Amino acid sequence: MISYSPVTGPIIAQLQSRLSPGAIVTNPAEIEACATDASALHHRPELVVRAKTVADVQAVLALANSHRFPVIPRGGGSGLAGACLAHQGGVVLSTRDLNAIRSxxxxxxxxxxxxxxxxxxxxxxxxxxxxxxxxxxxxxxxxxxxxxxxxxxxxxxxxxxxxxxxxxxxxxxxxxxxxxxxxxxxxxxxxxxxxxxxxxxxxxxxxxxxxxxxxxxxxRPTATIGALCIFGSMGEAMRSVARIMAAGHLPSAIEFLDHRCLALIGELLPFSLPSGKPSLLLIELDGPAAQIAPEMDTVLALAKDEGAIHCRKAPNEQDRQQIWEVRRQVSLRIHDQAPLYIPEDVAVPLSRIAELVDVLPDYETRYGVEIFAFGHAGDGNIHLNITSQYPKERELAEAGVLALLKRVLAMGGTLSGEHGIGLAKKQFLPLELSPTSIGLQQGIKRLFDPNLILNPGKIFP
Amino acid sequence: MISYSPVTGPIIAQLQSRLSPGAIVTNPAEIEACATDASALHHRPELVVRAKTVADVQAVLALANSHRFPVIPRGGGSGLAGACLAHQGGVVLSTRDLNAIRSxxxxxxxxxxxxxxxxxxxxxxxxxxxxxxxxxxxxxxxxxxxxxxxxxxxxxxxxxxxxxxxxxxxxxxxxxxxxxxxxxxxxxxxxxxxxxxxxxxxxxxxxxxxxxxxxxxxxRPTATIGALCIFGSMGEAMRSVARIMAAGHLPSAIEFLDHRCLALIGELLPFSLPSGKPSLLLIELDGPAAQIAPEMDTVLALAKDEGAIHCRKAPNEQDRQQIWEVRRQVSLRIHDQAPLYIPEDVAVPLSRIAELVDVLPDYETRYGVEIFAFGHAGDGNIHLNITSQYPKERELAEAGVLALLKRVLAMGGTLSGEHGIGLAKKQFLPLELSPTSIGLQQGIKRLFDPNLILNPGKIFP
Incomplete structure (x- = not known):
């Protein structure tokens, strides 16, 4: 590993003289907040700078490049992969105050x-x-x-x-x-x-x-309507998705929740849950009102034909907000109910979503975890939330993650549909990318950043 | 400039031993065909290889990399920028026989x-x-x-x-x-x-x-309908485009022809041309038939409100093919009627298309050329076909091209919307890109291709 300079007093003094007033953050609570993101990781930076101007960004990087200290860019800090954390020390550079809509x-x-x-x-x-x-x-x-x-x-x-x-x-x-x-x-x-x-x-x-x-x-689409459909199984829900899309409908959202997710939020649903392992689809269409109202009827008829037990439309904005609240509550409650929480974010070919969800119980048994699956059914992107009531069993849970990721890749899938690699998944990169691909990417990194001062140690293992 | 090895007899012998039978092209007409594309440039390669397998591609490149001869990949040879031409000699590597739909x-x-x-x-x-x-x-x-x-x-x-x-x-x-x-x-x-x-x-x-x-x-969209609208001026046509798109319509095509183009194909139109400097819009909508038929009526009403003199719908496939034939004939006839032909392919912000077309007469007068403008009105991509009846006036015409490109850039535009840089436009690259950007791109080139054997001398001046 490269050795970096600490962010010394003289470096801070130089930053102070070059940056906009107030750019160097001194509030301890704000510095502590920059030690975390939406992953479970925690790495306290040596210094936090809130750039007030583009010139501030330039000054921090120029100084870092000559003194060789790490700079970790940070936006809202809502990432799930630790990409904005200072695990090798250095300066967290927040862009939050560079927020003008220029035109x-x-x-x-x-x-x-x-x-x-x-x-x-x-x-x-x-x-x-x-x-x-x-x-x-x-x-x-x-x-x-x-x-x-x-x-x-x-x-x-x-x-x-x-x-x-x-x-x-x-x-x-x-x-x-x-x-x-x-x-x-x-x-x-x-x-x-x-x-x-x-x-x-x-x-x-x-x-x-x-x-x-x-x-x-x-x-801007002139109208949007939503609907919820409950199925007795994941297979039926996924066959509905395939049927709907094959018929030429392109929903503006088509999300699924598995039975474990549903068990957490049952009371928020407009219908009672069937027994067994039910699954929910959240469907949204946008476009001209005169077009999407009959289109939603067609879509729900297809869902019913594939086994939907109940479908409920959300025709107005308030109803629509309620169905999205169901989706939001799932994330919050998964997090709240488990001391150990590992968010994965794989994608598989559409035709293999149900198959992947069906194999999850094997992994649950073998690795002592509960896996809550929800995600974007229309593009095969599944958020696998791996949890355990036993935080000391992290090692076993992580072995389960590795086994599951290998399965996903064997199904023609990818490690991350939308969360990225950051710190949290970098050890898995060689499972998906060849040494040649990783070598080229590291070459690009060195071309842009020969001193490796910008967000070092991320993505590549 | 780097000095490359000629494609010597021993190199050809090595290729022969490693490539699939028939991969080395010996037909002189085919070799000559590979000296051109849809630009006016001509560069005869030393050798043409038609790869039969991916392994053939690998073998040609590996040999080129060790012997240092240029390899110029070639697809259909329909590019307008000379990107597939062997201006520094070497092997043209055709992928035409690697054409399976694998799945x-x-x-x-x-x-x-x-x-x-x-x-x-x-x-x-x-x-x-x-x-x-x-x-x-x-x-x-x-x-x-x-x-x-x-x-x-x-x-x-x-x-x-x-x-x-x-x-x-x-x-x-x-x-x-x-x-x-x-x-x-x-x-x-x-x-x-x-x-x-x-x-x-x-x-x-x-x-x-x-x-x-x-x-x-x-x-697949279930239906498509087209329409032609003729306007008395380019300004009216462009205001229609803005009006149609601002109203939330997203046509699957919205093309324009200027008055010079119209003069070439007048007899193909279903209406007579107005005097002055008329302009034509070709509009297409796709989607469910029940939606796009009334939507086209709305779109054409907007066009008429902005001054369209005549609009003619093309409801069936045959009518639709006819309106596209108009567009195709424009390209062919521009080419045919002018001994000197320089195709440019700029893009400008949508709001400035009419302004750009309006300044063309200045450039025509100053540089002794005729400029035929047509293109994609919905994304600001204008094909400027700069022609002259006096092929010896190329230098003056090229000075006109340079002046026009500078004008486009000053309008917030770009040198190429879709044709690319290749050989034909590489001298203009520094007009648009900074030395830092070009430097980074050349660094990427050297990272991928340290011996600069793959399509050398393209893009970068």
Whole structure:
């Protein structure tokens, strides 16, 4: 491992002289907050800087590059993989105060926004102009748009609209030596040179610090309707998903919950749970009201034909919020009820979701865990929440995770659909990527960051 | 410039011993055909190899890497930027015989296809399973899917569906040292490591030779209808486009032709041309028939409200083919009527298309050229066809191109919306990209291809 300089008094003094007033965080509670994210990991940084300007970002990186201390970029701190944690010390560099919406171009359907803006606010700012920014990661009330870009965040809308990547036309970013660069285009299209934009998107802050984004917006769908369907088994629910999509419907969300999740939130449902191992689908359609109302009837008829026991429509905004509350409560309650919690985020081919959920009991028995599965049925992205009531059994649980990930890969799947690798999953990278692929990626890392000062020790084992 | 080895007799003998029978092309007409693409450039390769297997691709590259001769990958040869030409000699490596559709997974909406398959055939193969591969580059009857990926080809459907990039989940490719790699995922989603897939897409065959692609397919739209609208001016046509899109319609194509283009194909139109500088819009909607028929009425009402003189619907397939024939004939006739022809392919923010078309007469006068403008109105991508009846005036015409490109960049535009840089535009790269950006990209090139044997001298000036 490389040895880094500690963030010494003289380095802090130099930062103080170069940064905007108030950029160096002194509040101990805020520094402590930067030791965590939504993973269970904890690593206290030596120093926290809240950049007030792009020049602050440049100054921190330039100094880090000459003194060789780590810089860990941080957005909303809502990541699940520890990518924003300072496990090798150094400076956590928060972009939260770089949050201006620089411009919204309603004629060109684009927005230029700084990286620290909260994702939900970006959506709202677009909506205020009757425009639509589709990505809807679960943490969007907390996460920043820059953090969404750094991890290529997904969300339920992915099945219809794609991930964060698909809405980024260009980036402004600071390289590890402090140089500011622009990537991509400000037009709706462009193919000039290599795609540095998509290289920075999903790099988890290891190649550059994103400071601003040019987003591609869409016309805002005029209406949205939702529905819940309960099935007696996961197989029936998944056959419904396949049937619905094969018939040409493209829901703006099609989420599932397995029986373990349902047992946690039964009282929130508008119908009683059947016995056995039931499964729930949450379906949403968006588009012109006159089109989606009859379309939802068709979709629910297909679900019933595949065995749905009850379907309940959520025609208005309030009903719709209620069905999403079911989904939110699942996450919260899984977390609350288990002292040991390991979030995995695999994806498999659509046709194999039910098969994967069906094999989970084997792993539960063998590794002494309970696995709660929910996720995005329309794109095969399954959040496997591996929990145990016995926190001392972490080693056994982790052996279970490894076995399960190998199974996922053998099914043609991937280790992470949308959470990323960060610290939490880096030991698994060689399970999925070849040594040649990892070697090329590490070469790219060294090209951008020869002194390895930017978010070191992430992604690569 | 690096000095490369000629493709000597002993090298050819080694190739002969390692490649599949028949891989080395001896037919002089075919070798001559590989000296051109759809640009006006001409560079005869020393040797042409048609790879029959992925191992052939690996063998050619491994030998090139040790003997230091250039390898120029070639798909359908329909590019407009000279990216597949052997301007420094070497071996043209055709992927045309690597054209199997390896699998179509109807449950998972994916296709695995070899790089040499013709793009139109990929679309048809998907359609045969009621699936949809949206990208529709103009040259799709000639171009290969691998070539589309290497250039991130666009097309009219881009405005609704995005470019080739948006439909590639993963790649199989051969690195310049002959190593085979896989990038991306076979699932619908994935964020494991850096995005090598998007780095290879659009690299114009300079980083690796793509041998197979995993494509993301969609449900097939059940109906499509088209329409033509004629306007008295470009401004009115563009205001219609803005109005239509702001109202939330997302046409599957919205193309424009300027008055010079219209003068070439007037007799093909279902209405007579108004005097002055008229403009034509070609609009297409896809989706459920019951939805798009009334939607087209709404769209055409908006166009009329913005000044459309006549609108004519193309409700059935035959009518629709006729309106696309108008668009095709424009390209052919521009080419045919001018001895000097320089195709440019800029993109500008949507709101500035009319402004750009309005300034073209200044450039025509100043540089002695005629400029035919048509393109994708919905994403600001304008094909500027700069022509002259005086082939000896190339230098003046090229000065006009340079002046025009600078104007486009000053309008917030980009040099190329979908054709790429290749040989034809590489001298313009520094107009758009900073030295830092170009430096990083050249670093990536050296990382993938330290001996610079793969498609050398392309993209970078």
């Amino acid at each position: 919204i171009d309603t004629a060109n359907f684009t927005m230029e926004v700084e990286a620290g803006a909260i994702s939900a606010q970006v959506r709202e700012a677009a909506a205020a102009h009757d425009l639509f920014y589709p990505p809807d990661p679960a943490g969007m009330e907390l996460s920043t748009i820059g953090g969404n870009a750094a991890t290529d965040a997904g969300g339920p809308a992915c099945v219809k609209y794609g991930t964060t990547r698909d809405y980024i036309l260009g980036l402004e970013a600071v390289l590890p030596d402090g140089t500011l660069i622009a990537t991509g285009v400000r037009t709706r299209k462009g193919v000039v040179g290599y795609d540095l934009t998509n290289l920075l998107v999903g790099c988890e802050g290891t190649l550059a610090v994103i400071t601003a984004l040019t987003l591609r917006l869409m016309p | 179509i997974d109807t449950a998972n909406f994916t296709m695995e296809v070899e790089a040499g398959a013709i793009s139109a055939q990929v679309r048809e193969a998907a359609a045969a399973h009621d699936l949809f591969y949206p990208p529709d580059p103009a040259g799709m009857e000639l171009s290969t899917i691998g070539g589309n990926a290497a250039t991130d080809a666009g097309g009219p459907a881009c405005v609704k569906y995005g470019t080739t990039r948006d439909y590639i989940l993963g790649l199989e490719a051969v690195l310049p040292d002959g190593t085979l790699i896989a990038t991306g995922v076979r699932t619908r989603k994935g964020v494991v490591g850096y995005d090598l897939t998007n780095l290879l897409v659009g690299c114009e065959g300079t980083l690796a030779v793509i041998t197979a692609l995993t494509l993301r397919l969609m449900p």
